[in-house]
Amino acid sequence: MATPLNHQDSNGLVNRTRGIITCNDFGRDNRLAARMQPNKRLVQSFGIQNSFTTDDPKIYSEFKRSAVKVMKKYDWQDMGQIRDLCQSYVAAELHKHGDKVYLASLIQFSTLKIVFRMFFADETDHIESESAQDAIRLLARRTNEIWITSKEENNSEWGNEVEMYQALRKVLQDQGKHDPLNKATNPFNKILPAYETMWRVVLRGLLEVKFRDAPDQQIWLQTLERMRQDLSRADFQDRRSGHPSAKDIVKETLRLYPPTRHIYRDFTDIDGQAEGKMVADVERCHHNMAVFSDDPFRFRPELWQMFNEEGNVERKLKKIELEAGFMPFGAGNFECPASSTGFGFRMIALLIGSLAHCIGNDWNLDWAGEEQPPLGEKLNSKRDAYLQLKLIRKSA
Structure with missing residues (x-):
């Protein structure tokens, strides 16, 4: 259960969390190094060199x-292409697997394939080949496994992941341009930030809106379907008949299931002596009863209407939400571009809406021994949770 906080304690939690993320209160002069140190495990396990793992400005x-x-x-006018690709990928996978398909694998595959098409558009002409499809399935599954083991003391070495970089070479055509054994050109520099956090949010968002039998389930699905069809900013933000918008649904998904629950910083002083490791508890901010009602673990998209009662403009609204502790994509200088461009919110809505549309009413969900929490309690946020959930075709 969440521990109630008074107003002063709530503000303190939010300010401290934001201060650790931005490094404004600690180690201002060496904020990149403070961010890099906890991510060294990703360099070892994935062989990457990107903005998360460097102290080079x-x-x-x-x-x-x-x-x-x-x-x-990929602003609104260009999202139709992504929607059509996503739906074709989901439909093909459902057809390929016949009467049973693992839901997490379906979402992992579709999300990763979209990431390839977006970030490596000129290098994926043969992405529909059977060898490339199998390679993407392996990459999708193995990425999550490596991420989990990267937190262990004896984590894996990227140089030993022969299957992984062989799979990358099957998907991307220009092997010299995207050499997985070169940290500077490793495709995982782009893949990891875009894919690894996205698919888990989409999985839990889909479970909440479609498979938990909530009283407002049909309203949420209809809202996402309208947005999926029209793909406009207006439909994304439309609170038709006083119901939550698609954007509200995405925000509530991110509130309950932030992509990164805890953000780590390792601050050092000017002499290089350890000053201490700190943890920004994003999840606790998002589940703060002092802000998000006395029922913080219930999926309630209508919560977000309280932040817009006075018609706040978008920039002002974002500031209000940040002050309330909503930081799904970081904050300040370390805010993810997925937030500052609005791209992350659009993609999550599009993926959940497209998956719900393709699954339709033709499939049941088998929880496969996974504990389904009672309605009103949040789903398990661990990375290895819900990997065994299966869609079973109703006619089977």
Whole structure:
């Protein structure tokens, strides 16, 4: 159960969490190093060099600019292409597996394939080949496994992951340009931030809106379906008949299931002596009873209407939400471009809506021994949870 906080304690929690994430209160002069140190495990396990794993301002800035450039290419008028690709991928996988398919695997595969098409658009002409499809399935599954083991003391070495970089070479055509054994050109520099956090949020969002028999389930599905069809900012934000918008549904998914529950910083002083490791508890901010009602673990998209009662403009609204402790994509200088461009919110809505549309009413969900919490309690947020859930075709 969440521990109630008074107003003062709540503000203290939010301010401390934001201060650790941004490094504004600790180690301002060496914020990149403070961010890099806890992510060294990812360098070892995935062989990457990106904005999360460097203390070089030039590498950091160039990587961030590159990510923003890709995300800005997919504003509302261009999202129809992503929707059509996603739906074709989901439909093909459902057909391929016949009467049973693992839900997490379906979401992992579809999400990763979209990531390849977006970030490596000129290198994926043969992505529909059977060998490339099998490679993507392996990459999707193994990425999650490596991420989990990377937190262990004896974590894996990227150089030993022969299957992984062989699979990358089957998907991407220009092997010299995207050499997985070169940290600077390893495709996982782009894949990991875009894929690893996205698919888990989408899985739990889909479970909440479609498979938990909530009283408002049909309203949520209809809202996402309207957005999926029209793909416009207006439909994304439309609170028709006073019901939550698609954007509210996404925000509530991110509130209950933040992509990164805890953000770590390792601060050092000017002499290089350890000053201490700190943890920003994003999850606790998101589950704060002082802000998000006395029922913080219930999936309630209507909560977000309280932040817009006075018609706040978007920038002001974002500031209000940040002050309340809503930080699903970080904060300040370390806010993910997925938030600043709005891309992350659009993609989550599109993926959940497309999956719900393709699954339709033709499939039942088998929880496969996984404990389904009572309605009103949140789903398990661990990375290895719900991997065994199966969709069973009703006609089977």
